[in-house]
Structure formats: C-alpha cells, structure tokens
Amino acid sequence: MSEGYNGQISEETRKIAKDELREDESSRSQALVALRDWVEKNPKIKWSRTDDRYLLRFLRFKKFSVPMAQECLERYVLLRQTFFNNVFRSLDYKQAEVEFLLDSGYIFAAPGRDKFGRRWIINRPGVFDPHKFTNRDMIRVHGVVYETLMEDEENQVRGFVHFADCSGVTLPFLTLFTPKEAVRIVKNGEKTLPMRHKEVHVINFISSFKYVLDWGMTLMSEKIRKRVKIYATAEEAAKTLDVNMLPKEYGGNVPMSEMIASFKKELAEHRQTILDHDKIEMRLELFTDPAKEGAISALKAGATNESCAPYKMDVLTGSFRKLEVD
Template sequence: MRNWIEKNPKIINCRTDDSFLLRFLRFKKFSVPMAQEALERYILLRQTIQQAFHNLDMKIPKMEYLIDNGYLFAVPGRDKLGRRWIVARPGVFDPYKFLNEDMCRVHGIVYETLMEDEENQVRGFVHYADGAGVSFPYLTLFTPKEAVRIVKNGERTLPMRHKEVHAVNVPASLKYVLDWGMTLVSDKIKKRVKIYTSIEEAAKTVDVSMLPKEYGGTVPMSEMIASFKEELKASRQQLLDNDLMEVRLELFSEQAKEGAVSALKKGNTTCSPYKNDILSGSFRKLEVD
C-alpha cells in the first residue's frame, strides 16, 4: 500500500501509518486492489466536500453544542463482541438553526475519531438511533438525490463496519421516508436494521447495559457524553492534520466525478465507485481481521 501511494500520480499527499492503511484493508477484507480503490475514493470524497470532511474541529461552537447536547456520541466500553455503540439523537438537531453541512461535519468528527482505534476497525459498530423530535422540516435539509449519495457513500466509501442498527421512536409521518431509505442500502445492511415503536419495545431485545440510563442502562447520558468528549479531544489534532491529504482532481475520470452528484446544497460532489488501474495482489479469501 505504501509503495502504491508513493508511485500513484493521483495522490499528492496521504497518510501512510499502519492504522490508517489498515482501516481500508480491513474494510475490504484485505483485497489490496479494492483497498486502494477505497482509499482513493475516500480522499476524493474528503476533498470535494470540504464543508463536511475538512476542519473536523470539535471546538467549533456549533459542533460543541451538538456534541454537548448528545446529538451523536459513542458510549464508553464495548459489548460482549468488542463493538462500540454509537447513539444518535437527531431530534437535537434544529433544522432552523443548523445547516446540512453542520450535520455532515459532526458525523465526520465522531466517525473519524472512532476509526482511529484499530479495535473499532476490527469489531465494528452498533448504532442506536432515537427518532423522537424529528419532524417534517428535517426533510428539507437534503434533496432526495443528495440523500441517495450520502447513504451510498456512508456504506461504500467510509471504511466503517456497521454491525447492527436499532431505531426507536420513528415518527409515523416519516415512516415512508425510512422505507424509501431502506431501498438504498445493500441487503447485508438491510438485514441488520431493526425498527421499534418505543424504547420499551427495543429494551426487550437490545443490550440496554450498553445504553445511557435514559434508555434503560445505568450510566446517565451526561456522563457518557463527557467521557466521549475526552476521546474527541485526544484525536482532535489528528483529524485536523487529515486535511493535508490531497489528490489531483484532474487525473480522475469523468465517470468518477459525474457519478458523484452533490451531497450538499452548495454544489460540491461526492464520489462514486470507479475502476482503479493500479492493481496488486488480492487476498480477499483470507480469514483475517
């Protein structure tokens, strides 16, 4: 991977430390060509949507507000399978106060911080989302086309392993939107999504010991958020340094550029899959981390 990065004319600057390269190798089950392709797509995505992927600074007032109020945070510890749990509370996000790029940026801060940990790369994540407070104005944040690109890049470009997704308090008025969203993800992810009408219903099957006290656990949400903020602080400088990574946009195919339609209202582009011409050995069938 390091030799390929050094010789790749598309890449101007890229991290080459073990943890960073392994996140792509693990993401693609150690298929080197697929990991290379994923890394290129990832940097292209970061570069073309800088509002969402650059300046991932938890100290930005809007970001600090969303984090302090528990919009998105990882709970302390790991479950019996070694996975980290991420709690999402979209109702905290005021669509009249914040922009869609604010939503993308706070997700970038949380996910990039968690991906720095190699154990998280191996074990993956469990998502627990509370839809309380989400209403129709949220649908104005992204157009359907933008939403499609965000969902697809979230699954195919960000090197994260999404093991389970639990959603509670989904408003009946937005159920059709969720049903539509489910058509965008792969069958693998679709099978991992569980929807519950209430917190109480979810508690019958979900490991509530991993959740804040407000959702059936024992540790108050405020303590979990404070603990996670310390993780964010520890990774803050690395996330800012990631902005130094860069590719030569003019060397990417039109297919790569055109396939990634705007994911933000400001007209920047996300990226779509494309064929990488620089290939090396594939070890996809190996049973390794």
C-alpha cells in the same frame, strides 16, 4: 506480529480478524507493504497518511483484498474533497456548532464495549434544530465522531452498533437534504467510509414517515437491511437490546451527560490527528474524465455542495473497473 507492526489489538480481536477478515501476520505484512507502495507511487495522490493504523482501516474494511482497499482509499479521499465542498475539512470538535451538538447529545459514542467488543454510537436526530443548524453542521459532527472512532484498531475489527432515537423529528428535518444528496450519503456511508456497521437499532420512529424509511431501506445493501431493527418504543427495544450500553435515560446505568463528557475526552485525544487529515489530498487535475470538471471548478471556486456532482474516475490499475463517487 509482523515486522514493524505495532498495533494494539487484543488476542481475542486478532482471532476475530483472522476468522472474519482473513488477517494474520503474513497477510497483514504483505498487504501493508503493497498498499503503502501503491499510495507512495500513485501520482494522483498528492499526500496521504501511510501509517499502519490508517491503511488498516481500508484493508480490514475490504477483508485484505489489496485492489479493493486501493479502490476504497481512493474513493474515500475523493469523497473528502468533492462531496459537500470543504465540509470534511477542519473536523474540529471544538468548533462551536459541532461542540453544541455534541453537548446536546445529538451524537456520541457510549463508553466501553458490548459483549462482542463493539462500540455503540448513540444518535438522537430530534435534538438537531434544522432552523438553527445546516446540513453541513450535521455532516461535520458525524465526520468528527466517525473519524475519531476509526482511529481505534479494535473498532476497525469489531465494528459498530448504531442506536437512534427518532423522537422529536419533524418535517423540516427531512428537508435538510435533497433526495440526490440523501442517496450519496447512504451509499457512501456503507461503501466508502471504512466502518463495519454490525447492527442498527431505531426507536420512536414516526409512523407518518414510513415512506421515508421504506425509501431509505431501498438504498442499502441486503446485508445492511437485515441488520436494521425498528422499535415502537424504548421499552420494546429494551427487551432485546443490551441496555447497559445505553444512557441511563434509556434504561442503562450511566447518565447521558457523563457518557458525553467521557467521549469528548476521546475526541480531545485524537483532535490533532483528525485535523491533520486536511493534508490528505488527491491531484484532481490528473483525473481526465470530462464529467468531473464541474467538481474541480466547484472546488476551486468554493461553490455550494450542489456543484459537487458525482463523477467517474479512471484508476491506475487496468484491472480496476471505473468507479463512481455516488
């Protein structure tokens, strides 16, 4: 164990981290020192967490390439500040709309881990009522769930399996986001959020929406596309999936209500940490690219999400290429 590192990952997970992410005592110790020093000396970062668990999110996501982890961390903070203005602030599972969606089973993480040590995220988009809730409610509840799960170092290494039941999805659901917003969500979900998406399983997908699926798949990298599996029914999926990770309603052993109650205890445990993320902030005024001035004005004015357009930014290290918050 590297000096000062007090992470709680199993020996088996340490081996996976070494084999898949190039993480060992030496690489972890050196990378943490380098990334922490960069954060503390970066004038564009007003405040950021610098604890090991937080920094390791980005290092593991980028397989211990410090420059790429720096890039990802900066993009992540900018995303929180500029995309869907303020929606990533006050990520509180006790907020009324968020808690309602959690209790209804819109999204939650199943307890336990599969044989590969991965957590399963269950999503039932048909539960979301687009006449009652907004796209901001949707993004916020996903933010609460993902931020909480990323606090666990086992999850950072092992990654996630996504299971979605699309039954009940109607046309109004597809109008929640503009095509431009949908592009940003898909791209940032893969490239900016430091989560390892290992598998994606979708059941009950409506055939009349196939054109939407085909378009969405074009936005993903080839690596992620290969990990997406579509099934006509839950019964078809059960032939290949580990149903023990699913709620009883989908062939598992634990009722959905019990899974949700268990996950809410996990949310409660990390609640204050997630709320404290509101302190994480970039000094947007130090980004001089004129294309992003509209985003800063929108932030100050509290404008709608449409005002928070993507913009290019210059980073500190000359060897970095220009980035774009998609």
